[in-house]
Amino acid sequence: MKIKLIYRIIIFYLIAITLSNIFRFDIFNIRDLTSELHPSVFTLLIILEGIGVLLGALIAIQLMKKVKASSMSLFGTSRTRSLLLFILPITVFTIVGINNENEMNSNIYGFISGLGIFIYCIFEEYGWRGYLQDELSELKSWKRYLLIGFLWYLWHLPFLSNTDIVGNLTFLGMMIFGSWGIGQIAIATKSITACAAFHFVVNIFTVNQLLKKGFDGNLKWVAIGIILTLSIIIVNKWSKLAEKTNVNNV
Secondary structure, X not given: OHHHHHHHHHHHHHHXXXXXXXXXXXXXXXXXXXXXXXXXXXXXXXXXXXXXXXXXXXXXXXXXXXXXXXXXXXOOOXXXXXXXXXXXXXXXXXXXOOEXXXXXXXXXXXXXXXXXXXXXXXXXXXXXHHHHHHHOOOOOHHHHHHXXXXXXXXXXXXXXXXXXXXXXXXXXXXXXXXXXXXXXXXXXXXXXXXXXXHHHHHHHHOOOHHHOOEOOOOHHHHHHHHHHHHHXXXXXXHHHHXXXXXXXXX
16 A cells, blocks of 8 residues: 555656656747747746646546545535635736736736636646645644655755755745645645635745736735735635534534
């Protein structure tokens, strides 16, 4: 059983780190070839950086199902709340507007970049929470989040572009803390979309490539504040409702 578990994780991780980094490091020079095309094409390329995690997860989940059923799904225990969490950050980005190098209307670009980032986050969350957290569910929580955080950090290969030890340790700490925080969302909602909503906020902090010029003034912190506050309120009510349902079913 342990050998098969390790085998599944290796398959997931090899696919995730290989395919995703083909697009992250632009091995085939796709960005230059498409530089004259509509900005939405560049958005698609950014989304594809998460494709390895998604495909690796989908394959590993199918293998895992021979042993146990996955507890996670796209909408979890509430389609309505998942859709609210999907719409929320995209709406905020559309309203506040995002500056961009293409001189596109900031509100339109806000919608395009918001949608692109959220889809990208869903791709990642299928792997880290949708598959790996489920796969490692029998481990003690601190071991589980430590391992997921480390693999999440390593998948980004940050040390290739930044050799600063303190910077890398800080990023590793963020990934471990994020694994714990988003992991709690996964436990409460069973929703990959809900996890992606909080992953979205992490992407704003780390300056996603779609947000290079980003926000005017303090709009970045306004956007983070609105998205994070409303997301916490939605998940908190969701979690309380789930607890009541479980009590009534006992």
